Amino acid sequence: MPKYIMWGTYCEDVLEKRSPYRQAHLDGLAKQKESGVLITIGPTKDITQVFGIYEAEDEATVRQLIENDPYWKNNIWTEYFIKEWIQAF
Structure with a gap:
């Protein structure tokens, strides 16, 4: 199955603004x-950017x-982009 990397950015004052949503985010x-x-x-x-690696059927699933x-x-994450990734090692 293909792997995808995700890079994104956080909003200003992320530590304060994320509090109401943090548990639901972590549970998901x-x-x-x-x-x-x-x-x-x-x-x-x-805490300005987020990085993730996913293994999914397609990019649409990750999105x-x-x-x-x-x-x-x-709006805790303010933008993101996805690239299919080839794991060499």
Whole structure:
């Protein structure tokens, strides 16, 4: 199955603004991880960007997961892009 990377950006004052949505966000990510579609995801140390690796049937599936995430729906993630990734090692 193809793998995809996702790079995105966070809003200003992310630590404060994410609070109401954080638990629902983490719960959703846990379900994605359990199902095998999410390999890993997390913020950069300065909390300005997010990086994730997914394994999915197609890019549309990854976009749907991202756009249904509470962080996207509530403008915590402000933009993202996806690229199909070839894991060399």
